[in-house]
Amino acid sequence: MKKVAGVVIAQNKANTPLNILVVGLGLIGGSFAASLRECGENFHLMGFDLSGENIEKAVSLGIVAEGCGDFESAVSRADVIQLSVPMLAMPTVLEQLNGLDLAGKVMTDVGSCKGSLIQAARELFGRVPENLVPGHPIAGSEKSGVTAAKAGLFKNHKVILTPLENTDPEALSLVRYLWYCCGAQVNVMDVQRHDEVLAMTSHLPHLLAFSLVDTLAGNPEHQDIFRYAAGGFRDFTRIAGSDPIMWHDIAMGNSEAILASLDRFSEGLAQLRQAIVEKDSQEVLATFERARSARQHFASMLERRASMAAFDENQ
């Protein structure tokens, strides 16, 4: 494995394993644990979940080395606590953590919105703890649950960390290193910027897909409608198959940025509608051409990223 300059914490711990507790054994938490178990470092993966069945599955699937039934004792033994519960459950977990001794421990999370986590932490702890590193892996699937978890889910995917001014640099380094061990590309970003970018590229598209499919399904002849839908529709609506609870939490947790981007989108859509009403050929064509050119630019950016990742792997 390659060394990351400046990251020494994990190496210092080489002789005693780093105890990593994953709280919430779903797709993301489970995949984080599974990736770290496979990376070859001296990590001890512990898993806690409200569902005892999930803990058992995670152990039997080899996702964690140890299933923990008791939250407090698990936290007391952990060096790192990864919070991967549904976003709206985060305040409850933070509240439980608040009563415990967290000195010397690093906390991080995987929530899709960072502003709401930080607000919850500020309300509960009085301030955002220095040892809390807010994080968000940009990877997922329409599948959910621990049985969908897999090592490699984050490989060549981006992970955004949004430290605050008071965040402990060593805590940041350690979390960055753990994601590096998962094969992810870590970027650091301002909290608000993160929430705006994600609203536009992820949260809004999900809302549009959910809303479109729901509208079509509400049509009395929806059976017929779906029957004649083709591949483009399948791709366009795939994300409407995502976990409703997770996306409900995101819609609620990042509502401000989502509403802002939704309104910007609606404005553009209204212009396109008007151009169609007015039979303004030039405007309709220009909109589609700008979109295609941006889409092609985006596609080639993704391809470049993929081929760079392949190059890295061959070094």
Add this chain to the structure above:
Amino acid sequence: MKKVAGVVIAQNKANTPLNILVVGLGLIGGSFAASLRECGENFHLMGFDLSGENIEKAVSLGIVAEGCGDFESAVSRADVIQLSVPMLAMPTVLEQLNGLDLAGKVMTDVGSCKGSLIQAARELFGRVPENLVPGHPIAGSEKSGVTAAKAGLFKNHKVILTPLENTDPEALSLVRYLWYCCGAQVNVMDVQRHDEVLAMTSHLPHLLAFSLVDTLAGNPEHQDIFRYAAGGFRDFTRIAGSDPIMWHDIAMGNSEAILASLDRFSEGLAQLRQAIVEKDSQEVLATFERARSARQHFASMLERRASMAAFDENQ
């Protein structure tokens, strides 16, 4: 090859080839020709295009057997004329056909909107000719042009034919048979119903994707936005990479049904927006759940269709 009950026209012609002229050698016209060349029937595929270069490519790629430089003489020798020009060019082609002797010939087309074709035909010919069978293969690609054409593009895809009351049943049977030879599944549908269903499942999603990508691209920081976009965004916006001219023609040609479905969508989206504003958890969750369940139903319908097609092939 299996026999289709009631279709005898092609068999009657077994000793002399059926001359099939494809007008417009793009992705769809080219793939239609290529599929028919490969099907094993006694078809002679002729190709006409405004671009001499396209004709040359179609011949050298083996897509047509004969490239035709002269429209009139090609039409005079054709038994079947497949119109696969961009939709807004259709009236011009119909006008050119109007002066020629079309007795005993069958005409059909591949346009994505059927109402506008029928209207154009009615205006030019005084009525919709009995030997014109409006058609629409529901298959495509973000790629376009004759070099993207391929035999098999329509295999197991749906083709909708929208005959009118006065359409010659033998002409309908022949067109249906040709699509059968391409491996397609042919359905017959009312013109207006076709345009409504396609507006909802294809035209509207394309408009939404174009509009979203255009709005994002208009953001001064769009480089950064696209950089953090993930797989869901890629799938959701793939159709924004489609041919702008083709989609311009569709937006113009099916504007009535598109605007109606856009307004229904906007209504649903406004309700979802309101639910987020009012923090109405129940309504947001219910919308997402309805959508996911409809999406899963649609996905399993597609899977069933694919496995039935695989079963057919093994018979």
